Amino acid sequence: MDAFFNRLEHYARLSAPARSRIENAVHQTRHYQPRTALIRQGDRLGRIFVLEQGWAIRKKELEDGRRQILNFLVPGDIFDLQALINSPADHGVETITPCQVRSFETAAFIDAAGTDFTILSSLWWATVQEEAILREQIVRVGRMTAIERIAHLILELQRRTRIAGLGHARGGAALPITRGQIADALGLSPVHVSRTITVMRRMGLIATDHVLEILDPESLVSVAGFDDHYLHLDASPLPADLFSRQKPMTAGL
Amino acid sequence: MDAFFNRLEHYARLSAPARSRIENAVHQTRHYQPRTALIRQGDRLGRIFVLEQGWAIRKKELEDGRRQILNFLVPGDIFDLQALINSPADHGVETITPCQVRSFETAAFIDAAGTDFTILSSLWWATVQEEAILREQIVRVGRMTAIERIAHLILELQRRTRIAGLGHARGGAALPITRGQIADALGLSPVHVSRTITVMRRMGLIATDHVLEILDPESLVSVAGFDDHYLHLDASPLPADLFSRQKPMTAGL
DNA sequence: CGCGTATTTGAATGAGGTCAAACTGAGTGG
DNA sequence: CCACTCAGTTTGACCTCATTCAAATACGCG
Numbered sequence: 001m002d003a004f005f006n007r008l009e010h011y012a013r014l015s016a017p018a019r020s021r022i023e024n025a026v027h028q029t030r031h032y033q034p035r036t037a038l039i040r041q042g043d044r045l046g047r048i049f050v051l052e053q054g055w056a057i058r059k060k061e062l063e064d065g066r067r068q069i070l071n072f073l074v075p076g077d078i079f080d081l082q083a084l085i086n087s088p089a090d091h092g093v094e095t096i097t098p099c100q101v102r103s104f105e106t107a108a109f110i111d112a113a114g115t116d117f118t119i120l121s122s123l124w125w126a127t128v129q130e131e132a133i134l135r136e137q138i139v140r141v142g143r144m145t146a147i148e149r150i151a152h153l154i155l156e157l158q159r160r161t162r163i164a165g166l167g168h169a170r171g172g173a174a175l176p177i178t179r180g181q182i183a184d185a186l187g188l189s190p191v192h193v194s195r196t197i198t199v200m201r202r203m204g205l206i207a208t209d210h211v212l213e214i215l216d217p218e219s220l221v222s223v224a225g226f227d228d229h230y231l232h233l234d235a236s237p238l239p240a241d242l243f244s245r246q247k248p249m250t251a252g253l
Numbered sequence: 254m255d256a257f258f259n260r261l262e263h264y265a266r267l268s269a270p271a272r273s274r275i276e277n278a279v280h281q282t283r284h285y286q287p288r289t290a291l292i293r294q295g296d297r298l299g300r301i302f303v304l305e306q307g308w309a310i311r312k313k314e315l316e317d318g319r320r321q322i323l324n325f326l327v328p329g330d331i332f333d334l335q336a337l338i339n340s341p342a343d344h345g346v347e348t349i350t351p352c353q354v355r356s357f358e359t360a361a362f363i364d365a366a367g368t369d370f371t372i373l374s375s376l377w378w379a380t381v382q383e384e385a386i387l388r389e390q391i392v393r394v395g396r397m398t399a400i401e402r403i404a405h406l407i408l409e410l411q412r413r414t415r416i417a418g419l420g421h422a423r424g425g426a427a428l429p430i431t432r433g434q435i436a437d438a439l440g441l442s443p444v445h446v447s448r449t450i451t452v453m454r455r456m457g458l459i460a461t462d463h464v465l466e467i468l469d470p471e472s473l474v475s476v477a478g479f480d481d482h483y484l485h486l487d488a489s490p491l492p493a494d495l496f497s498r499q500k501p502m503t504a505g506l
Numbered sequence: 507c508g509c510g511t512a513t514t515t516g517a518a519t520g521a522g523g524t525c526a527a528a529c530t531g532a533g534t535g536g
Numbered sequence: 537c538c539a540c541t542c543a544g545t546t547t548g549a550c551c552t553c554a555t556t557c558a559a560a561t562a563c564g565c566g
């Protein structure tokens with residue numbers, strides 16, 4: 001449970017009982033090869049999943065094959081809390097590296113969240129953060145140049161892998177993503193991504209010996225106009241009394 | 254409370270007590286001129302707001318003035334449930350027409366949601382829908398041509414205004430948005446939006462006598478490749494027993 | 507009327523796309 | 537160990553969709 005606990009504890013310290021509640025909600029753990037569909041568009045989801053190891057993507061595809069990567073999933077990420085609504089998935093999730101995925105019984109998961117405030121609080125933070133990432137993605141794709149988009153995405157992934165407990169302290173995040181994936185995430189062509197990355201390499205911003213690495217974080221931030229505020233890295237626990245006046249959830253039923 | 258109730262009841266029928274709980278949570282109602290900032294990036298939010306009348310936008314701005322509209326807000330939309338976390342807003346909200354906005358005490362609002370399952374369920378649906386809209390926005394901006402983006406956005410707004418109880422039964426949604434706003438939403442220049450809309454008008458898809466109106470919904474859908482599934486228009490209530498096994502929320506504190 | 511804002515149209519420019527070919531590197535099988 | 541394959545990357549040449557700049561036009565509104 002390392003990645004998941006690690007993630008939740010980024011937002012709030014979990015008590016021992018809280019941890020065991022979560023552990024008890026686990027349904028199973030599976031391994032997947034790269035390029036495996038974890039959720040297909042149209043699926044009705046009965047479970048909640050957590051990515052424990054590896055990288056995955058959320059994606060949507062158009063009729064004619066055009067593909068848009070909505071977001072990258074890194075260890076500790078949850079998909080999908082919105083499984084609670086019994087509605088077909090409006091997008092797909094697919095592994096891009098070998099992955100370890102844990103699944104939870106929805107009801108048990110909700111029990112755990114509902115009975116422990118720190119869990120609920122952390123889950124809410126995770127949701128807020130994911131939405132913020134989607135919004136920033138819109139800005140990248142809508143209003144940034146190619147080099148800005150790429151630099152910005154690299155920095156976001158570096159921050160996120162740091163939270164996930166991967167990646168090194170400074171610069172050196174190693175991102176296992178291809179030019180084609182970057183292109184599909186940023187609304188560019190693979191060819192242009194390649195060209196732009198070559199430029200960035202020549203500028204000394206990054207290195208690309210097999211995986212992408214950050215060499216000059218400061219300059220990269222400046223190229224991207226990157227402000228990591230939207231990631232809420234300084235997440236503080238919700239005020240502990242936020243729900244305290246609340247009656248039991250079942251009161252209204 | 255028309256727009257808000259109307260919206261919530263799109264997802265689940267509200268009981269009379271549920272309605273009055275919501276009504277009691279209202280803090281105040283205010284009117285705003287167009288181009289008024291409702292939330293400024295960096296604000297810490299103490300309230301939850303509902304747009305009762307008029308249109309607004311969520312937006313982010315880059316240092317050099319480039320602007321990205323993340324989403325349009327129509328009557329019945331909530332901003333922001335994420336106010337629960339006491340964190341500075343990572344984006345702004347601004348009126349684009351005269352607006353009526355209702356604000357809620359966060360605690361009272363949570364009380365209402367926590368004590369009534371239908372309210373909670375509807376709020377969750379609204380959150381899921383908003384996230385889906387953000388994802389679709391990424392696809393538009395990342396992978397669609399100018400005419401596809403515009404047609405797609407028009408159709409989304411038409412569907413959403415229909416939920417909001419505005420707009421007419423078929424085609425005729427009247428959208429009070431300018432070329433410049435469309436451009437900032439879709440990552441285009443106002444000039445090109447103007448050109449493209451001219452083309453669409455000549456194709457008989459839309460009319461633009463002061464407000465934008467849909468003339469030929471079917472062709473527009475085909476031009477946009479529009480599949481309204483992501484809007485979850487067929488929202489059904491959450492399974493009523495979803496939370497029923499749950500212990501009181503305070504149990505873990 | 508006169509001012510500010512939005513829209514339209516034209517002409518020139520440019521960022522990024524497409525097509526195509528060469529190159530790299532990690533398997534994999536002979 | 538080498539040949540072969542397959543996926544990813546790089547580079548060049550050309551093209552196109554959308555941007556920019558600029559000027560003209562329309563539209564409230566005081």
